Amino acid sequence: MARAGPGLRIDSFRNLWFLLFVPTNLDQILSVIVFFHDGRFVYLTVESKAYDVVCRRFARKVPAIVVSVNYRLAPEHRYLAQYNDDFDVLTFLDDNKSQVLPKNANLSHYFLTGANLAHHVAYRAAESNFQKLKA
Template sequence: MDLTNPESSQVIYDVPIFFKVYKNGLIERYRKHDFAPPSNNSVTGVRSKDIVIVPENNVTVRLYLPKITQNDQKFPLLVYFHGGGFVIESAFSTYYDSYLHSVAAETNVIAVSIEYRLAPEHKIPACYDDSWAVMKWVSQGSEPWLKSYADFSRVFLSVIPLHSHASSVTVFNGMNFSEWHEQMIVGNNINNTIPQTENAKEYLKFVEEYFCSADYSRWYTSG
């Protein structure tokens, strides 16, 4: 960034911990994620792979298959929405890849982790649309790992608290999963939650100030 250029250095909107927008249109995130490739873990037996669902929007999922110990083995299916306030993080970051790998290994579930588009480059409802596309893809059950090993009578969604609304809108707004949608359970992932400290009031004040403001709508949502 050329800090000598006024348009490059002038910040016109700033959401602490998430991103800031410069006058020239550049968006800079405070927290940048790394990339962890899919893997086959010889210790836990968990395998993972990436599948592109919507090529034109680069909507992708990372599948995690736990260790198979018997013939015709079926596992519960977990669909996971990563956190980050719709603006940071990735299903492919070391943080979330490690977390989902551990979940698959320790609970014996097939996990589908969604890589959706982020705001403000792709405003809401882009993340909803991407998640909806993945859920429809999952419901088809045609992917080889899902077809062979997923138990569609035991389907779970996991989201962090900030994304609870996203998951409910995505899944239950006119959705029809025929035989297995009634078995679905929506839950909140507790690995990222509102701080349970004396700073909680300040955190909630921050949420109200930024996420309930007109500027929030301008940078996060379409229309």
């Protein structure tokens, strides 16, 4: 299983980026899991060892392509910044699928994980007009 590069940057100003975990040796069409890490909006990042292990396990065991999102943290960035960052990653994936995801990624079959963040981002995504992401 491989991780694609040091991270794919979406917005340098906001330090918004994600890590991509892609199972190896799989030619089948794969679902996409968008992973929003825990940390109570205050600490930890996608580079934390525990989250690296979890994302690798998802990619290997499910199997699926995992997008692990690094969003802005509080208290430097007040509430809603985290939700906006995470939603913006979905928008980025919808707009740039062919440039950032493997060809076998199926964005019409994606999952969000990360409790509170996933719930609110999913609600917002369901009301959006994405072209490739299907809620």
